[in-house]
Amino acid sequence: MNTKLGTESSRLSRRRALAAGAGLLASGLAGCLGSASGGNGGETDAESTSNSTEDGPVVVASFFSFYDFARKVAADTPLTVKNLIPTGLHGHGWEPNASITREIIEADAFIHVGEKFQPWADRAIQTLKDDEIDTQLINVREDVELVELAASLDPEEEGVGEGRGQDPHFWLDPQRAKQSVDNITEGFVELAPEHEDAFRENAETYKTEVLDRIDRDYQQIFDSADRNVVQLAAHNAFQYIGVRYGVEMRPLVVNLAASGDITPSDITEAKRVIEENDIRYIGAAVFETRRPAEQLLAETSVEAYYPVTPYAGVREDWVEMGWGYEEIAYNINMPTFEVVLGNKSPDEVGPDGWGEQWRNFE
Known part of the structure; x- marks a missing residue:
């Protein structure tokens, strides 16, 4: 994870400064990130939680599941969490326009699903690094054990083996999803350490009272x-x-x-x-x-x-x-x-x- 230094006031000053020049930054990145396709033209619904006035740190997420996990972890803190994916669109295979680029540039942190899953997110992250923009990166896939592609199918029939790669859809397993909640929590603690206790308590509650219950109920269905x-x-x-x-x-x-x-x-x-x-x-x-x-x-x-x-x-x-x-x-x-x-x-x-x-x- 990238470390974002400075106090909350410096983050707010940075956001205001970026807002003033974000039009230039976003227009410069639009060609790199591609144009919007389908839906509402790539405009985000700007769903948010915790603090609608955005006086505290702002976090944007590249995928709905992790936006949802993040808003649960951030509950009752000044952190604002936004979902970048427009309503009605699939979070995999979508290409944003410059307005989404601007959201990422102005955010204090960007939650993403790791490399080679959302190409637009990979390109945005590379641009942030190249331009030394200090948006904190939170990789929800860090330390998650992935399985081979088509591992639940017949290996002989589907040709599973070397060169096939790994399946990134780990969050469908509630137990693996818990690791992504931990990754989000650590990122939030780094971003706003004064709210560490709230983040950790919210995360533990969500893992034990929601994800573990979902796991048990799924198990009962299949059993x-x-x-x-x-x-x-x-x-x-x-x-x-x-x-x-x-x-x-x-x-x-x-x-x-x-x-x-x-x-x-x-x-x-x-x-x-x-x-x-x-x-x-x-x-x-x-x-x-x-x-x-x-x-x-x-x-x-x-x-x-x-x-x-x-x-x-x-x-x-x-x-x-x-x-x-x-x-x-x-x-x-x-x-x-x-x-x-x-x-x-x-x-x-x-x-x-x-x-x-x-x-x-x-």
Whole structure:
């Protein structure tokens, strides 16, 4: 982590100074960081927590899950935490415009997911270093044990081995997610040491009362299932759940890109899995195209698809309800896993009307 020196007043002076010249800095970086695509043109919703007046340190996050963890750690302190990803967009594969660059430049700290996951974040970090801008860097992936790509699939079939790399989606495992909470906490202590006790207490509470509970409830779902195979019309982002709970996740897109191409052989393989395992329901990714799920619905015995998400983004209604990692786990992913594993019918899970609301969702 980069160390940011100086008192809170010096940080505020720095922010004001940067604000005055941020237009030049941002315009100079726009070509490096790429232009916005889709959604609202790359403008952030500027979701924040703890201190809306921004009199204290300001932290920006490159990914929704870690924004949510950070706002929990920063609760009841002067720290402001902002989510850079616009509502309705997937946090993986998005390219920001200069307004996001300006947010990073002016922030006191930047929470990111480590190298080679969000190219725009990598380029922003390199620019900060090249221009000697002292925004503190907090890498949530530091000291997290990653697994090989496609580790939850058949190694012979998927070709797992040397050269395949590692899967970055570790936060889907609640136990691995706890390490990212620790990394955020250490970064905040470095940034605002006068609030160390609050940061550490908030982090410990979140890990034990939320992440451990999510872990136990997930474990119960998968332990109760007669089937250990889940078919997902989604990209390969869920295998940490498979590794943690001993279930085989079958993504339709076997690479890491949410927009990855689906080949005829991918469809053929999904049909085989569905037939051999007598699968009635499948999961479909909330922030990805539904066309593959609709194709499987039309060409197989599957009756419906229901939502899954790797916590990579949020819908407007989720923001309005204040949903974070915990609420998405209990209202989206857990009910769907209950259904696709055959533990319960769609009408038996989630809040009243869940099955009808999310059946073949748009």
